[in-house]
Amino acid sequence: MSLTNPEDSLERQNEKLLKISESLMRRVEYGASHSSAAYAQFERAALLEKQVRERTTQLEKTLDLLHDSNARLAQANLETEAARSNLANAIETVHEGFALFDSDDIMVMCNSRFCRDFVDMLDMLHPGLPFAVYVDRISRSPHLALPEGESSARWAARRIRRHQDRHVMFNAQLTGDRWLQVSEHRTTNGGTVILQTDVTDILRLERQARDRLKDKQAQMIHATLDHLNQGVCIFDEEAQLVGWNFKIGALLSLPARRLHLGASFPVLLAHIDGELAFSKGIDRDGFRDWALSKAHRPPISFEVTHSEGMVLHIFGREMPDRGFVISCTDITAEREAAHRLTEMNEDLEQRVMERTLELEDALNAAERANASKSRFVAAASHDLLQPLSAAKLFISSLADKSAGDSDRAILEKAESALSGAEKIIDALLDISKLESGRISFDVRPMALSEIFRPLRDEMGILAARKGLDLRIVDSSLVVESDPSYLRRILQNLLGNAIRYTSTGRVVMGVRRREGGARIEVWDTGAGIAKHDQNSIFEEFRRLDTTASTNEGLGLGLAIVERACIKLGHPLGLWSEPGRGSCFMVNVPVASLPHHVTSTARPTPRPLRLAQSGLIVLLVENDPALRRAITILIESWGVSVIEATDAASALDLLDDLEITPDALLLDYQLGRGMNGVELYDAITARFGPLPGSIISANRTEPLDQFCMARGLEFLPKPLDRHRLSAVLDAAATSRAQAAEG
Template identity: 35%
Template sequence: MIDPNDPYEIQIAKQAKIIDALINRAERGHEVGGTAYSLFQSAIALQAEVWEKTKDLEKALDTLGRASSELEIAYQAQERIQRNLADAMVAMEGGFALFSEDRLQVCNSQFRQLLPDVESIIKPGLAFDDYLAAVNASRYLVHEEGEGSKARGRLAVTAQGPSGQRFSSFVMALRNDRWFQISYRQTSSDNMAVLQTEITDLVRENRREKNRLIDQQAHLLQAAFDHMSLGVCTFSSTGELLVRNERFGELLGIPLPLLKKGTRFQRIIEHIERHEILDRTSQDPEISNWFKALLRGETIQQRFRRRDGMSLDMRVHSLPDGGFIVSIMDITAETEAAALLERRVRERTAELTEANRLLQKHAAEQTKIEAALRQAKEVAEAAHTSKTRFLAAASHDLLQPINAAKLYLSTLTETVEQAEAKEVVNRLNRSFNSIETLLQALLDISRLDSSGVEFNVTSFSLGNMLQGLAEDLAPLAAEKGIKLTILPTTRWVTSDQRYLMRCVQNLVVNAIQYTERGRVLVGCRMAEGRLRIEVWDTGIGISDHDQARVFKEFTRGSGGKGTGMGLGLSIVERACRHLDHALKLKSRPGHGTMFSIEVPLAAAEYGGHGESPVAEAPPEGSLDLIVMVVENDADELNAMTRKLENWGASVLAASSTAEALALMQEIGTPPDILLADYQLDDEDTGIDTIRTLRAMAGEEIPAVIISANRERELLLLAREMSFTVLNKPVQLVRLRALIDWQTRGRAA
């Protein structure tokens, strides 16, 4: 029934009402009547309740007394704090005021008395914005011209702090040169504290320090002016002298009374003209109009010469305030140096002109020499071209009879039975082989020395090439009693197959010729991502002196018994240089020699491109085929026909494409294989023969071009048209193997 949270006065009132209700109830019980015992019992119960309520009442009264004491103490503390605050505000040097809910609560006398015309409204309850408006309107504030509105604006501006509280601080100037700083800040309890601090002494001290610094800077500036080698003088916007140094008067010869502050620029100009201080020949006729030009904001630069010979450089620049500054420099030394430099330039120009004349004369002579050299070069190139054409024609014309002779000798070897006659035939074979080797070497050197040499660089199996060399050179090694060993390899390389084979063949032949006993070994090994082909021999070796010259043409090592002309190693060196294959030589005299060629490796393929396939063994038996032979040389045609007939073939001989076509039409069937010379009569070629016969037959007749032409275009054309190129002089073993390989599918 009693809420302990209610004030003590309310709790006491409720307890009194409860007690009265209980007493009234007890009295009504006596009036109703009852037994004495029930009355006594009710009285005892009522007394107990009264005692309990009395205790609660005493406890409540005690609590109320303590609360009253604490409240009295709080009142006393508040009064003491208010007295201390009033004492502190009175003791403060500046004005202080506290605004609560934007209304003035308390302030000190300094705050009220700062502005006499505002003092009357500064009372508790004054709104903060009204206070700011009154301060803005006070006649005791001092505003500079044009700054009144700005000052009032600053008084009304407030800023927001990080927590959203307002704060501001500004300086206010009063009459009699007094200065105050007004600061107000919103406290955490949303009250506004305003503080007025007089800063008159600080402002005056800053003003004195500023004036002192200005004076000091003026003295420093004047000292700098006085110690400058440059004459400097500044003028106001009206042309009156402001600041100058002594050098200015010295350079222009102007007396000191005329250089006092306030002298007009026009007067100084008139003095210079009147006393002819400057040489009239060096004066600008418009010098009297300089002042007008400066008023228009123009920049002036002029050089003068005094009558005593001194050269002056005068520059006049406008200043931002409308004035201008005049600077004068003594440039006598520079002028004399420029004159000396100009004289030297003229002298040097004359020297260069003469040198240029001599150079032009020399250039004319050089042009004549270059023209003569160009003509000589053209003659040499024409001679070289003529030589190349001659060798190309000679390669065909010389190899034609050699090829025919070898064919006849091959037929003669098979038919001659007398021992003495066979010996003669064998000697003839060796002689023709020597002629063929020498001619091939000369042609190779000619091609490698030509500027337009071309290579057919492809990827091929090195093992097949080395196997062919082993078969070709084995008889030469056996004839001399030398053991020739060529180790097999499965590596593929990238190079010109014909030239690489020629290089290795020359190295092996050279090793056999210069080895009297022992062996010649050819093998391959890896060398830093490339393949090194090495040729070892146990021959006489090469001395250090000869190692530097063995690669020159027509050079052979000393002490050797070689039968060649000394061209083999020269061909190897030229070919390796063009193909970018590293060629190395190691040798010990009396122990042997090692030559090596490094070639790039290539990925292995299932089929390679070469000039001709390599047969595992020379085919034997009768050649039961129809062979069409097209050759414009009658002797070679006859020799080739007889050789093929000895092999058992049926030969159709023709000297041109037209004859070959007529023969095929006559027999009514295409030949099993076509052997054609590349270069025929009247611009006819073996290529034309292949195209014509294949077109007439409607099928791809196997074909072989027999030619001394080793150009790349022919090999590319062979690859495109699917025919084989066989070089002259023809090796009969290879020819027979090639015919068998080309016709194997047709025979099946």
């Protein structure tokens, strides 16, 4: 319970407390002396006085704080009013109309320029105006020029929808050809600031500039049309003339009084009705229907013929504004030229046909001559190889029996001369086969070492004779190629390098190149000039004119080039006079590892044929060659049974009732069976026998036939060493069979 009323002022409460205190003091002084109740009252009064003093102090502090707060509040009000006044002055100085709406779309403030063009709503522009009401009044204002076909309600709805965007800017047209640009921007607290800018002067200047530009463009277009070599006329969407040049009147024979603004297309077409004949692409009615069509017009192109003989090309195309442009070009000269060209073309086709028939006859004659040449070369080579082979064998027999060094030297020179002739015939046969196109290749995986080893032995002797250093770098690569032809290619390249190198060395090696191998043959010879690097691959072409025919006819590189082309091995050449040359052959590396079996026959085991008691059946239809082979074989101590053809050979074996140890069979035996068929007939009677097929015919794949039967193929002219190796192998086989 409180001694004072809390609703009283502090002064009134202090006054009551003082009176209460005085009353208590008097009661203490005049009450019962030293009574315990009086003393207790005194203590309470003293305590109460202390509390009164503390409360009074607190009230005084509170009053001081209240006075300070009131002073600060008054100062803040003054500053707020000053800021509001400054803001109002600031937005009033802005040249644009300004208005601020809060986050609830209620107007906070605006300046006097805001909506000043809408005088009918100036009385409502004050704080508290809702944005929707502001838009609605604007949309219904008579000072707003709405777009054609749009109502005030639709305009207001579209304005409210745009108000949802964070930034809005658009131009509003007012009456009196005035324009107002309105832009809205969101504030950070969600309010909206609206600026209204009068852009009437800017738009009028732009319109004037645009009009001037249109006038200038119209002048430029008109000047351009007048300078065109084509006649041009432009029609609007109603098919009325809006532009043209002078050329169109001259081409279509239209008088100047007909060409004027607003002239209709049907009238102009009717005026030229008797002047033009529609020839290609479209007729008159179709042209009229196209021009007067209300639908989309596709481009049209056609030709007309003028009564004066001109041929005109007409082209029409629709423009984006639904108008259309028609151009007219005089193509009389082109049509006359095309007519003359057609006549010339027909005449040329006739001449080409006649020439083609002549060329076909010439080509057939050339093909017959080429085939005849190939047959002649093959037949002539066969006929040449027969006596050549016999001569070599006779010389070999004499060399075995001759004891004198001088006689042996002469025989060696004779054998060398025959070997040179043999090489020339081989080259002619190779060229004939490569040119005929009837050659077949045995392309298969092969180890390069199989070719490099024998070439090192064979070419090393030739290089040593000239004092050259020959180096063939070994390679373990396995490539895809025809072994015999790849060997012939590299043999010719090495032979050329040794032949045309006087001092230094010749090197052959292999480089890996992106899945392939490049075989390179380098030499330190005289080199080949740039202008000669193509001609060296021609037949019978040698740069060294002092070389003798024993060194070849210049067919080596021709064979190399043709063989590389047939095998698909790119051939390259680098050469510089005075520094040497490098021939390069690119061959593909085998994609998968293959087990490559060496085709080289191992060196025959030494065995004296004289002690073998070997019996050989020799079937050869050429008497001189048969006699030469017999003499050579018998000089080795081997018995020979001779026969001329297959029938006599079979009869001879029946009469003698003997089984030969080896067979030497010529492939071409005249009428009846050939050598391979004879071998099949003999083995059918006596079982498998070792033997060889002898032939000068290299146009057929005899080596494949022989390989399939386990036979050795001996080309003519016969090589005595290979022949002796065959007989040694037969003797070894017979000895092993006897021991078993």
